[in-house]
Amino acid sequence: MARKKIIAGNWKMNMTPSEAVTLIKTLKPLVATEDADVVFCVPAIDIIPAMEAAKGSNICIGAENMYFEEKGAYTGEISPNMLVDAGVKYVIIGHSERRQYFAETDETVNKKVLKAFEHGITPIICCGETLTQREQGVTIDFIRQQVKIALLGVSAEQAATAVIAYEPIWAIGTGKVATTEQAQEVCAAIRVCVGEIYDEATAAAIRIQYGGSVSASSAPELFAQPDIDGGLVGGAALKPDFGKIVNYK
């Protein structure tokens, strides 16, 4: 069965709750499609008003992060149950900004991925190399390591429903989009890696996104690649351009 594309916006630390409502109202008609799953991953405080604003549309509201404990003395964190209760179906895990600024590691990413599955939330698991790693030719090795650790203890059944976002760090927010060949090469390698961990069927089912300066002009070629099942979009997800990215064909 052909994989359905999944195009997700990552709002990062942008949009107040009232701005979120306005943006969703603007984007709602622009992102209407049956061809792709459309997810807006928004700041935690925006989740509930965003859900309300997205009602009756094809927009699915996701979170940008989640903690791996159920509850307790973890000041400032958001639990999986809080997300489930708010109706969240997707959560970004291990974005490079969280790894860089908030000390997330492959191990905490793995704990969060397991927790998300335990609660029926689909993780959008981020991986991506630095410019140095790319220049040193270790990109594929590094990505394989990130993917393997993120999926430790995840069953084949769960992995088949997961989303992996390949986001080269040097392409995030820089306007420097990876070439189609670079993006396809790494997404294909991720699929091979998933096949090695599990089996062919799991590799064929898992959805792999490209992220990093995706725009209305780069999306069509990127998303047409055999192993790229959509995108994780930062800057351009905050603009009407996101409608063009979703309807890239």
Ligand code: PGA
């Ligand atoms: P960008 O961000 O599209 O602004 O490069 C992508 C991301 O960080 O998910």
